Amino acid sequence: MSVDSPLPNVGELAFFLEQAGLGLGKEETVRVFLALKQLVDTQCLMRCRFWGKILGTQSNYLVAEGEFREGEGEEEEEEAGQTPEDVEREEEPDDKDEAELVEAADPPPKSTYKPPPPVPKEGNHTGTNKFTYFVCQEPGMSWVRLPMVTPAQIIAARKIRKFFTGRLEAPVISYPPFPGNEANYLRAQIARISAGTHVSPLGFYQFGEDEGEDEGLRDTYEENPNFEGLHVGEMAESLNLWVHHVQHILTQGRCIWVNVTKKPDEGEEEADDEEREEEPEGPEPEYAIAVLRSNLWPGAHAYSTGKNFGNIYIGWGLKYIGEAFTPVMPPAPQNEYPSGPEITEALDPSVEEEQALKAAMEEQDAALEETEELEEDEEDD
Template identity: 65%
Template sequence: MESAGAPLNNQREQTSICFKAFMLKNSTKSNLNLMTLFPNLSSYDHFARVLTKVMDERPENVVDVIEDMSHEVKRGLLLDKQSTLRDIPPSPAAQLLAEQQMLLFSRGGGDDGDQEVETPLPNVSEVGFLLEQAGVGLGREETLRVFLALKQLVNSQPLARCRLWGKILGTEGNYLVAEGEYRDEEEGINEETAEDAEGEPRDDDEETEVVEEFDTLPRSTFKPPPVVPKEDNRTGVNKFTYFVCRESGLRWMRLPTVTPTQITAARHIRKFFTGRLDAPIVSYPPFPGNEANYLRAQIARISAGTQVSPLGFYQFGEEEGEEEEEGARDSFEENPDFEGIPVPEMAESLSTWVHHVQHILQQGRCVWVNLAEKPEDDFEEEADEEVKEEADEPEPEVGPPLLTPLSEDAEITTTPPWSSKMSSTLISQFAIAVLRSNLWPGAYAYASGKNFENIYFGWGLKFAGEAYTPTFPTMPQREYTSGPEITEALDPSLEEEQALKAAMEEQKAAQDETEGLGGDEEEDDD
């Protein structure tokens, strides 16, 4: 008796015999069969997958396409892992930056190197070499690219003077800062479009008139303090114009002018730069502006505290002489008779260095302005305040004058404000004097004979001396003093309302009876 599995086994045997016959079938082109290609199949698993594909598809002249089918089987195994086998993504940002920097090394058609043309740029090779001797700088390659970018800026702007102010680091990007001064006869296009952080007051005369007709509430008598006016261009903290770019070769962006309110607010906060000029400044006290305004305020503060020069390099003009006080002088000129100070003497004594940038007062300006003065056109209420004006006249604020020696700078707790040294003690005859600011870490100055330069490389933060503690918010105002006239009473219950109503009715009835008795007595008298 045959078992149930016998027909199935016979079917499998018949199928294998047919498949072997198919494998032994010779090709009409090459006269080969699959049995001759067994040595080329690498593994049993792969061979089994290939045979399964051959059994499913049954192609014509399978011997000629067996290699292609083998490659298809291998590629099919890699499809599941294809997402993890990715090529290294290209860096379009680095490539774009390289393409932009390539333009710095191309010589323009209008650039004529044979003619002697006065240029506002400093000597690139000399400044880079001396910065390298001082132990600071950007490196030779980056320094060359930066100065080529400065040349590009000078060609696009009518500047009479331009130099590398420094580099301010940020969390997402850095700022290369260029300091420039426009020519007297020409103004830059962006010079006229500088934006102010503080807007002009809005005219609300019509709304005020409408409120006065129906206003029955008490009006506040509080008057905000007057806004300190900003200094004009080419004066004070706005004496120079500053341009920034994230990398050499990219477009230069002009920073707006700075206001006293922004400088005052920048003194109370500590924020890292992000590298985006339009980034908001989230802080307390609130800063009036974005990162571009904050960057401009920090540049003004750093310049006022760290821009120094050798003693005697600058002098006051003879015209100002004795007519003006020394504290009021705001301009100077180069001394043609300056011969230089020996380097060892400049490295040992801070008295040989002086500040040549005006000090910023607590008011946020370099020149104090009296806010108590009224404009000439305002003649109202003058009679009522004639007596108060003399008593409330503020004292003018005066800071240290220009060309003040560094030896008079105040210490920071127990840290001296400056550190000085020579670039080399082994070959002192070729060394330069190097000065480093401890008040603004990252500010350096060097001097060698008649050559000197100031530069800054840092995060744009001032040394506080101690751990920084943010300013606490102001205390909330007190509540209005409660009294019987404003104290809220509890609503009476239903029983209390009914008892009060009954008492009022009894009082009214008694009053009516009294009035009635009084009327009867009057009739009896008649």
Template identity: 45%
Template sequence: METEDDEEGAGDKRMDLLELQYYFEQAGAGISKNEMFCTSAALYNLGQREIIKKYRFWGKIFGLEKNYIIAEVELTEEETTQRIELGEEGEEGEEEGEEEEEKIKLKPAPKIPRPPKSMYKKPPDVPPEKIGEGTNQKVYFVCNRPGEEWIELPNVTPQQITTARQIRRYFTGNLDTEMFTYPPFPGKEINYLRAQIARISAGTQISPLGFYNFGEDEEEEVEEEEGEERIPVPNAAFEPVPLRDLLDPSMSFWVHHGRHILKQGRTKWWNPKQKSEDEEEAEEEEEEEEVEPEVGPPMFTPLSEDAALETMPAWSVRIGSQIVKDTAIAFVRSNLWPGAFAFAAGRKSDNIYLGWGHKYVAHNYSPPGMESIQTEYPLGPEIMEIEDPSVEQEEAWRLAREKKKARPEEEEEEEEEGEEEEDED
């Protein structure tokens, strides 16, 4: 027999997809009722896992062979803490393994001369964000069809996000597909899918003004705590925004509640110049240029500040029904990420994505150019090619050299004569 607390916890964990389908149908978006019902049952089975605190239907990404049904999951605090500890232990093990490899590589120098050392210094790899923070705040599960086994996607890294911004590749529907792209993508299609989900979520998670806040704590007190990430939560005292304001083309009453991803591939800037205590002591005398931290737009930035596209605005808004306007909903569509939709009806609002997982580009895609070739040796007269001298130049050089040899003998004779004169005096 379930208690009241158990029923409340189950209610907070569940999601009514059929109600969500009802609202999106009014705007002409969504999937069929049969597929939505099957997806709802599959999500319910996923939510029975003990590690899951909340779940929601994120959307659907189309593939060439099969499609991806995506669920967004929020883990329990115990599971999040446990995964963070396991991740830290794994990093320590990797560092120890690297030290052993370095010891193995130390061998006596060969007799042949060593090749010149490369002057290239690889920039430090940007570390990924921890589980429960930034781009890894939520966990995502995917399946090709409702009823199949849910597969958890791995955490995303900054390198995967920055590379995904430079390439365009359709999904096949097979998570183990190799990625043959330029620049080379660090991973398989499962990692590329996770990177695109992070990009889409950061740019298209929107809600009416005041629908989310930072909880009961005052904002001033939270800002004083450095290093702590503020997570938006539904506002219990939210007052519905009037429909005429939601339909305003300026989009001032719609805000982003997803964190902006910086050029580094993280939501929180990481200083590449920061060093450990040992490195700081060894390089106290050296002065390095300070790097200006990159700052993105703050949380709850209105959509009116989004950059417009070349031929259209970044967002389009319209009413769900022109006949019954009293019960109609406001429907927003993203032009930057085709397939991203949001609605607002009274105290209810939600987001969904149904598309190919690509960003809009006004012009045809062209891959980035190849990097410049690094110089193998430092340029100097010893290795630079010169023209062979002519016969006249060689003869002139020979005469000049003979004159230089004759000058020391004449100087020695003059010195001997001067010494003899001094002796006579």
């Protein structure tokens, strides 16, 4: 592999992931490398990276992250990034004669409500659409470019929780409804996972000299040629030496906030990044690596060793929402009441027995009456 080739070093990635107990296995890793080589040979990519693997109920997705050369691939990205609003405008009904006649006879009151303007999607090579993503179900199959993601799709993806089927054209049946099919949902989840889990050692990247700090548009970065690496022991013990190099997605569904009401921006955040260049104390392990696992997105991992680092995701594409609800088991059933003569059910008496009992009760009542009369006589005497 030449220096200028965009083909990633999948073997090196697999080696370091194997040290952390991760990876896809040697056989599948080689097949993924050949599949990425096929992608690089067919697309004019300036950079390519194996993003990870998303599992599905019917088939899985191998995901590759690419960046086109300047002026390449933008026309196809625009076509693939058709918004749901464009689809709705194409599906407007043509038959309006009956409605027009009714409205002309008795015009209904017109509403003064104006819906908020839609949030525009971010352009190519910026924000959530900074990179282009390709997927395939198995190494050797053709790669499919995913469409550009819109803010509406990211906002809807945050409100639903769906397993992937492995079919890009499959509908996403959910509430609230998702504006797109599984290809759009997959692209939205990739953007969310990248923004939440892609980290790098502190100082590995730096902002370019032509970045507009005054405008708050620090969305590009480049490798720091003066980066000398960080001590593995310190990176394994402290999270302060790991930084997010992918922009955070705002609640608006974009990485860069836009004012849809056309009002002037009122406040901008300023971030001061201080470079830390501390020489490690003591001997540095030669072959040790530091591994970081995400608790928010299970399956996302990052490693760092010396001047090398990498990010990968292997999972179901779902965010962690807490332990599953397990209802309390009902108590054990109580033992039966001990059987005895006082609770034993007796047999019903026959007619003769009932008559005999009735006669005995009458004789007893008569005897009691005689006794009471004798007592009253004695008292009178």
